[in-house]
Amino acid sequence: MSGVRRVLAWIRWYVRELTGESAYERYxxxxxxxxxxxxxxxxxxxxxRRAAEREGDPRSGFRCC
Known part of the structure; x- marks a missing residue:
């Protein structure tokens, strides 16, 4: 059971990092x-603020045009 919990915890961490969910907590x-x-x-x-910074930076790839 411990192995399953470890895998689920890793998946949860990965998804939070991938989606940016943990960025606020780090900030x-x-x-x-x-x-x-x-x-x-x-x-x-x-x-x-984060969205405004991304929209203002043309290198971020946030906008297509």
């Missing part, structure tokens, strides 16, 4: 470690 940990007094934006605000 929050980074902010709290380096600037603990700084306010942490909500997940919605984080995703808005």
């Amino acid at each position: 929050v940990a980074h902010v709290r470690q380096h600037t603990p007094d700084a306010p942490v934006p909500s997940r919605r605000e984080f995703e808005r």
Whole structure:
């Protein structure tokens, strides 16, 4: 049973990394470690900023034209 749980945990980790789901958690940990007094934006605000950065960078491949 332990092997099945390990595989499922790995699949869950992989999917979260692939979809960017864990990016917010890494960002929050980074902010709290380096600037603990700084306010942490909500997940919605984080995703808005992230999307705006991707849309503004022509090298990101986010847009086709």
